[in-house]
Structures are given as structure tokens and as C-alpha cells.
Amino acid sequence: MTAPVVEAVDIAKWLGTGAAQVQALKGVSLTLRGGELTLLMGPSGSGKTTLLSILGCMLTPTRGTIFQSYHLFPTLTAADNVRLALDVRGDNSARALAKTKDALAMVGLAHKAEAFPLELSGGEQQRIAIARAIVGQPSAILADEPTASLDGENGNAVMTLLAEIAKDRSRGVLVVAHDPRILRFADRVVHIEDGCIVREERGGAVLKKDESDCAIHDHAEKHDAVQE
Amino acid sequence: MSLIYRLASRNLFHDRLRFIATVVGIVFSIVLVTVQLGLYLGFGRVVTTMIDHAAADLWIMPLGTKCFEDPSTLDERKRFQALSINGVAQAADGLLPWNLVEGSLDALAIPGAVAIDRSYFGRLGVSGIGDSAEIRGHKVEVRAVTNGIRSFTTTPYVFTTLDRGRTYTGISANKATYFLVRVSPGADVESVRRGLKANLSDVDVLTTAEFRDRSRSFWLFGTGAGFALFAGALLGMIVGTVIVAQTLYSSTKDHLNEFATLRAIGSSSVYIHKVIICQALISAVIGFCFAAAIGVIVVAATADTALPIVMTPALTLVLFLLTLLMCVISAVAAIVHVTRIDPVMVFTR
Structure with a gap:
């Protein structure tokens, strides 16, 4: 088993204030290992995106992030959108340009380097977003429903790409997903409901079904919680 | 990049x-x-146009003079006292027009001759050399024309001989507003100034730069x-x-x-x-x-x-x-x- 690239322990999160306050995460622990694509599945409001966003903000220097709606900069070319991920971290050397070309080539869009996002299809935009996420060679890649806005063909292409990236044993990929059609790309599937991880599967076998996990942390949250 | x-x-x-x-x-x-x-x-x-164009190392003026336009006067005797100070080469009580575009300085010696700036033709009711006008009931004739010597007040500058200038402005023949001192070659301006201050009572003795600053300071900040x-x-x-x-x-x-x-x-x-x-x-x-x-x-x-x-x-x-x-x-x-x-x-x- 490879070393963990992300290890979150006992994450709790409250959203809102006063009477409207709800607990989005109730003491979630999750380990993401290199060389595997983990699917985080669950119904709407279960806490998937909240967990992903917390992981994303905790891991600023070492993660790449893929958003549901791409969030490409419309006024920058595809190449500049990718290079931006390096530029914001202070890498604006000639090597950054080479890394950008490599990342675009990896997602199969080297020929679209000078195109603006509006000139690209939805699938191409998501692949540019993936290139942006991987250009810094992060150990963890977090993807928030990367196929949500795509048709079946483009969704498959994107997931194939992410699965390919996850073959690298130094990288772990965590994908938040609704769509059961992408289950086949996952090495591991983690189910979350009501802010708790309720089930974990690997290769069809159930590895964990620990209902008590949340109950324990419901009591511990007062001192461990990440409160808003 | x-x-x-x-x-x-x-x-x-x-x-x-x-x-x-x-x-x-x-x-x-x-x-x-x-x-x-x-x-x-x-x-x-x-506000310092006249000071900038006067050929003077030191200015002698009535004590407390605020600016070039200050009408306070000095007695002519002070000019002679100034001339007796070691290092004073010249103590003039007038200054010459510059930027002459028509006529000549010599022409100002003609009785009633004045030099005015061409920008004041309209206001003074003249159109050029040879035209006549009146200053306080005295008939004058334009004999020289300058370019760019403008006053920031509503009153134009008019150049003439010292005596006629005194007559037109009603100042006594033995009075002047300033004495412009040129020091002898090699003389130290500061030493000459000290000599003038020590021997002349009730006067300020300023270098051109100091008088410029005082005048500018008065008009810009005093007003x-x-x-x-x-x-x-x-x-x-x-x-x-x-x-x-x-x-x-x-x-x-x-x-x-x-x-x-x-x-x-x-x-x-x-x-x-x-x-x-x-x-x-x-x-x-x-x-x-x-x-x-x-x-x-x-x-x-x-x-x-x-x-x-x-x-x-x-x-x-x-x-x-x-x-x-x-x-x-x-x-x-x-x-x-x-x-x-x-x-x-x-x-x-």
C-alpha cells in the first residue's frame, strides 16, 4: 500500500449561524493514497463538496483542484489558464512554459494552447481544468463532480484521464461524484451521508461499514470541530 | 513573465x-x-518677474517690505550712503525693460516716451509705436514695445525714465522704492550686505533669491x-x-x-x-x-x-x-x- 497523500482526521464543519446552523460534517476521517482514484459518493447535501473544499483549502501548496464548472479565466488562453496554476505559486520561469506544454499534451489539447475557453467545448474546457490541476505535479488532485456538466462521451474521456493520472503511485485522486456510471473508474469508493462516511468499498468488497464513526465524533466535536 | x-x-x-x-x-x-x-x-x-530680470546682487528696501509691489519708499540719501560702503560698485534706483521687440531703450529719453508690452495694447487703447495715451493727466507716447512683460494684477507695467516715472506716480524726486546694488568684482556679497545693514537704518537688504522668496511667499501664502x-x-x-x-x-x-x-x-x-x-x-x-x-x-x-x-x-x-x-x-x-x-x-x- 502506498503512503497517504492526504490524511484528514476527525473533520467537523458547521455551516450557517443561529437557528439555521447545520452540521455539514460530523467528524469525518479520510485517507487518500497515491496510485488510486477514490470516488466520494453521496446524495445532495451529504457533505461531499464541503469535505472536498476543506481538503482543498488545507492543502494549498500540494494539491490540484478540478471544479465542477471549470472556473477557467475567459480572458486568458488555454495555455495561460494552465500556466496560471504555476504563476500564482511564483513559478514564472521558462520551465513553467515547458510544464504547461507537457500538461496540455497530457490532456490531448496541445493544439488548443492559444484558444480561449469560449472557443472550446465543455469537455475540452474540463480537460484544460485538469491540465491546470496537474501542471504543478501535485500529490493530491481533488475533483468536484468533474463530469457533471459533460455528456457521456466527454465524461468518460475526463474520467479516463483522471484514472490515468491516478496510476502514478505518487499521486492520489479524489473525485466527488453523483453519477454511478463512473464507478468503474474508481479504485475505491467512499460513501458519505449526512456528514458521515457510512461505507467504503474497494474492488466490489465492502471494507468498512462503521455507523458508530459519526456518533463518536458527535460528542467529540466541541473541541475538535472546525467551526465556521 | x-x-x-x-x-x-x-x-x-x-x-x-x-x-x-x-x-x-x-x-x-x-x-x-x-x-x-x-x-x-x-x-x-x-509675481517675481521684475526681480528675476533686475540686474542686482542685493536689494535695499524699506524695512518690512513684503513684495515687489509694496509702495513704501526710501530716501535717495540712502543710495549715496550705500555707494560709500566698501564693495558696492553700483546702487541703481531703476530697472530696464527687456524683450524689446520694437523701438529702443534710447528712445525712452525722448520727452513723454514710454515702453509698454504689446499684450496691453488693447487695454491701453494704443496700437503700436507712435500712439499716444495719458497717465494721470500726463500725455505719453509709445516709443518702445516689449513682449511678455505682464503684470499679474490688473495694472500694466509701463517703463519710462526715473524722473518721469516719479512724476507719473506722484512720488517725490528724492524717493525710490528700491536700490539695486551690484557688488564690485571679487567682493563677497554677504560681507557687503553686512556693511549695508550696519550703516543704513530702517532698511532690509536682501539678495535677489531672498527677495524672490519673500515676494512669492507673500503673494502665495500671505494672501x-x-x-x-x-x-x-x-x-x-x-x-x-x-x-x-x-x-x-x-x-x-x-x-x-x-x-x-x-x-x-x-x-x-x-x-x-x-x-x-x-x-x-x-x-x-x-x-x-x-x-x-x-x-x-x-x-x-x-x-x-x-x-x-x-x-x-x-x-x-x-x-x-x-x-x-x-x-x-x-x-x-x-x-x-x-x-x-x-x-x-x-x-x-
């Missing part, structure tokens, strides 16, 4: 209408400041004119800052999602602040270029007026730095706003 400039410029030019509004705000503000500070410089020069000009310049700065701040703030709000994306992909706050400041500086440079072009036109248009707006390289540099400063200050509100961005917002859209 960093993408900061590219991001900033494209954010700016993306919304052309707002960009135009920003530039117009900067141009309005900087032209206003240019006019005020240019007037300040012009006023400062005009409040300088404060009014500075207040106008400050108002221009405030208006400009508010306009630029408002447009930068709304631009930042429109691009909030993009700034949050920057945060979410690993950008530091400093990087985002640099983008906003870069936007402000690009606006500043473009706005300044337009303002400078308008400033050149304004300077040219006022060059021949009684109070020209003066532009110097130093003032241009100051205005440029002020423009940059104004725009950077304007960026503060946008920076404060963007500092509060939570990158999580990107995950929820």
Missing part, C-alpha cells in the same frame, strides 16, 4: 465602458490638479492664493481617488469569482493584491497620458495670458507620481474586499 500584468490588463479592458469611466475620472482629476499646480507655479513666476490653489489640487485628487476607487471596487466585485478561483488554485493574497494594484497602475498610466496631452494644450493656451499655467519636468514627474499614488490608494477598498474572499465559494458554484 508573470501573468499578473496579463490578468490585470484583461480584467480592465474586458469591460470597456467601466474602463473608460475610470480613465475619464483620472483624466478629470489630473487635469484639475495640473491646472491648480501649474497656476501655482505660474503665479510664483509672474491665501496659494492655499486656494493647493485646496483645488487636493479636491482634484480626492475626486479622482473616489472615482477610481469606485470603478476598481465594482470591477473587483464583478471578478470576485475569478479571484476566488485564484485562491482555490493556490494563489496567495499577495498575488491577488498585485493583480488589483496592477489594474490600478495600468489605469493610472493610461489616464496620465491623456491628462498630460490635455495639460500641454492648456499650457499652450494660457502661455500668453496674465497668469500662465506653467508645466516643468519636475511638475510632470510629481503629477505622474501623484497619479500612481492616487490609483494605488484607490485600490485599497478593492483589496480589502477581496481579502475577505473564501475560496470555498468556487466549490459551491
